[in-house]
Amino acid sequence: MKKILFLTGDYAEDYETMVPFQMLEMVGYTVHAVCPDKKKGETVKTAIHDFLGDQTYSEKPGHEFELNYSFDDVNLTDYDGIVIAGGRAPEYLRLNEEVLDMVRHFFEKDKPVAAICHGIQILTAAGVVKDRTLTAYPAVGPEVTIAGGHFKSVPVDDVVVDGKLVTSPAWPAHAAFMREFLKVMGMEFKQS
Incomplete structure (x- = not known):
């Protein structure tokens, strides 16, 4: 059974x-949701970002998401891939050197990486986007360029795949984002 590290x-x-998180569990993967300085059973507060025609997204309170694994117990060699959630968390998670080292591990070992929306900020801070083509929430595009990556502007429900790196601008792309990540994880899809 494949194991995924899920960073939020x-x-x-x-x-x-x-x-x-739920989609990956649905296909049978073991998914360990972690956050620095938090243990299994603790929660993170989430925020709902919506696109309502304003100049940027709006933000509303989300749910309490229970972590099912302790950050300090992560053994990177146990995982086949990593998924990085977006939102505001990446802006401070990218300041944690352990988080950046985790991300670098997946690139160094050529393991699948999926990042969505502002999650790409962790990739740019880890220095792993140079010469790669990826997307992100448009406001993160300049960071991708500064970090030496090739930012590709795509519709909000689209995805960009560069080798084993899967990126998407925001949650409306979940179907494409997860489908492409599962493909780089080795899952095959039959069309009817």
Whole structure:
């Protein structure tokens, strides 16, 4: 059974935390949801980001998401891939050197990585996007460029795949985001 490390934190985007976590469990993967400085059974507060025609997204309180694994117990060699939730959590998680080292491990070992929305901020801070093509929430695009990556602007429900890196701009892309991540994880899909 494949194991996924799922990185989230306080004020991560609600849908970008709950939906991918549940989708990955649905296909039979073991998914360990973790946050620095938190243990199994503790929760993170999420935020719901919506697109209502304003110049940027709106933010509303989300759910309490219960972590099912302790950050300090993570053994990176146990995991086949990593998924990074978006929202506001990445802006402070990227300041944690352990988080950045975790992300670097997946790139160094050529393991699948999926990041959505602002989760790409962790990738840019880890220095792993140079010469890669990826997408993110549009406001993160300049960070991708500064970090040496090639930012690709795509519709909010689309995805960009570069090798084993899967990125998407926001939660409306969940179906494509998870489908493409599962493909790089080795799952095959039959079309009817």
